Amino acid sequence: MASTMRNAYTAVIARGDWWVEPLQTEPYEVAWAGEALFFIHVLQTRCEPGDDPVGAVARVQISPDGLHWVDEGSSMRVPSQTGALAFVRVREFGGWLRLAVEVASGADMQVVATLALKA
Amino acid sequence: MTIHTAAHPTHVDPRLSRYDPLTRVIYFDDFDCGLSGWTTLVGNYEDSIDTMTRSYARHMQPMLSQITHWDSGTHGAFDGTYALKIATRAVPGERNTAIKRVTFRKASKIRVETYFAFKPEANELKLSDLDVRSVGLLFDLQDGQRRVMPHLRYLNALDGQRMNRWQFKQRSTPFRAIGSRSETVTHDHLSPADWEDVPGAAQKLCYNEIPTKINWHYLRFDFDLATMRWLEFQCNDQTFACPDVQSISIAAMPNLSCMLNLVFFCESDTAKRSFFYLDSVLLSGEF
Numbered sequence: 001m002a003s004t005m006r007n008a009y010t011a012v013i014a015r016g017d018w019w020v021e022p023l024q025t026e027p028y029e030v031a032w033a034g035e036a037l038f039f040i041h042v043l044q045t046r047c048e049p050g051d052d053p054v055g056a057v058a059r060v061q062i063s064p065d066g067l068h069w070v071d072e073g074s075s076m077r078v079p080s081q082t083g084a085l086a087f088v089r090v091r092e093f094g095g096w097l098r099l100a101v102e103v104a105s106g107a108d109m110q111v112v113a114t115l116a117l118k119a
Numbered sequence: 120m121t122i123h124t125a126a127h128p129t130h131v132d133p134r135l136s137r138y139d140p141l142t143r144v145i146y147f148d149d150f151d152c153g154l155s156g157w158t159t160l161v162g163n164y165e166d167s168i169d170t171m172t173r174s175y176a177r178h179m180q181p182m183l184s185q186i187t188h189w190d191s192g193t194h195g196a197f198d199g200t201y202a203l204k205i206a207t208r209a210v211p212g213e214r215n216t217a218i219k220r221v222t223f224r225k226a227s228k229i230r231v232e233t234y235f236a237f238k239p240e241a242n243e244l245k246l247s248d249l250d251v252r253s254v255g256l257l258f259d260l261q262d263g264q265r266r267v268m269p270h271l272r273y274l275n276a277l278d279g280q281r282m283n284r285w286q287f288k289q290r291s292t293p294f295r296a297i298g299s300r301s302e303t304v305t306h307d308h309l310s311p312a313d314w315e316d317v318p319g320a321a322q323k324l325c326y327n328e329i330p331t332k333i334n335w336h337y338l339r340f341d342f343d344l345a346t347m348r349w350l351e352f353q354c355n356d357q358t359f360a361c362p363d364v365q366s367i368s369i370a371a372m373p374n375l376s377c378m379l380n381l382v383f384f385c386e387s388d389t390a391k392r393s394f395f396y397l398d399s400v401l402l403s404g405e406f
Contacts (some may be wrong), residue, residue, distance in 0.1 A: 007153045009153070009154050009183075011179075011180035011182065012159070012179075012180055013179070013180070015161070015168065015176055016168040016169060016171070016176060026179055026206070026208060027206075028180070028182055029182040029183060029184045029185070029204060030182075031183075031184075031185045031187070031200075031201075032183050032185075032200075032201060043168070064189070065187065065188060065189035066187070066240070067189055067240070067241070067242050068189075095185065095187055112168075
């Protein structure tokens with residue numbers, strides 16, 4: 001990067017998507033960045049009052065080529081509660097990042113997920 | 120014999136030497152320096168994000184790519200390491216966009232230039248040259264009377280058939296109101312319908328021989344903001360005069376005065392991600 005100011009960029013990787021079944025977010029190229037924060041903001045759920053679902057678990061995955069993926073080791077638990085906000089920090093991740101998400105039964109959630117990158 | 124040794128003015132900045140800007144550079148974005156204001160084109164909404172047109176809701180953020188492949192490592196950009204990358208999802212007909220939003224201070228001739236390449240995701244050991252449906256650009260412009268949207272795409276393949284031609288569109292889908300307050304409307308000007316061939320549309324590009332070999336191409340598109348007319352465009356060694364090529368044109372809308380938005384887009388023809396790479400983008404004007 002030419003500038004002495006640290007470059008930064010936030011990518012929205014899920015925009016109002018309903019997370020119901022296991023999924024992976026689209027690959028995002030991050031070779032220029034040295035640190036990253038994933039956020040997941042729960043817009044709404046289908047839970048009834050009194051329900052206490054487990055929610056979702058999102059695992060950070062890395063890749064050598066954008067084709068083959070392996071767990072990086074970091075993960076976050078996402079409560080199935082309207083307004084919930086979860087995050088996970090990662091560093092030294094190479095060229096690609098994505099999330100692998102598993103949603104507990106009955107914990108369907110509509111989310112905005114973002115990836116905040118900094119050089 | 121005299122050998123001229125004085126530097127040509129454009130050699131002062133070698134990055135500009137391969138471009139032909141008009142008199143005023145409006146912006147020159149070299150993606151080795153960051154995203155430079157390029158973001159994704161989301162659809163309009165009112166009260167709920169669920170009111171967004173689905174095709175726009177699925178657009179994703181552009182990214183900076185070093186163009187790394189499983190077989191040959193990092194390809195890099197035309198110069199430096201990074202290119203802007205617009206990636207579709209792995210769904211037939213899927214598209215994605217990158218947009219930069221500015222306004223104009225004079226209704227002059229404008230010129231956009233870029234060095235670009237496109238490839239499908241290299242997840243098969245095949246030529247894969249018919250997986251990318253199209254790559255293209257559009258302006259979203261407004262003067263005192265009209266909102267005008269010139270669209271240009273290189274149609275590489277359609278439903279598995281090789282097309283290799285340039286197209287434009289002069290029609291869009293009908294507008295629809297969003298939400299209950301009627302503050303916002305939307306139309307899907309990038310829908311698959313209504314594309315037409317430009318005159319002398321055919322051109323073969325340098326796809327190369329496997330999905331992981333990239334060749335950069337030059338593209339120049341000239342438009343006149345004073346008349347809201349196409350002038351011409353050029354890709355590599357072919358120039359296309361466009362005296363009769365039209366744009367989507369509608370009545371001026373609120374809140375869009377002097378809008379000068381530039382969008383690059385990519386469409387996939389198969390269930391494979393399509394990638395549109397831009398090394399750099401130069402927008403210039405004659406003022």
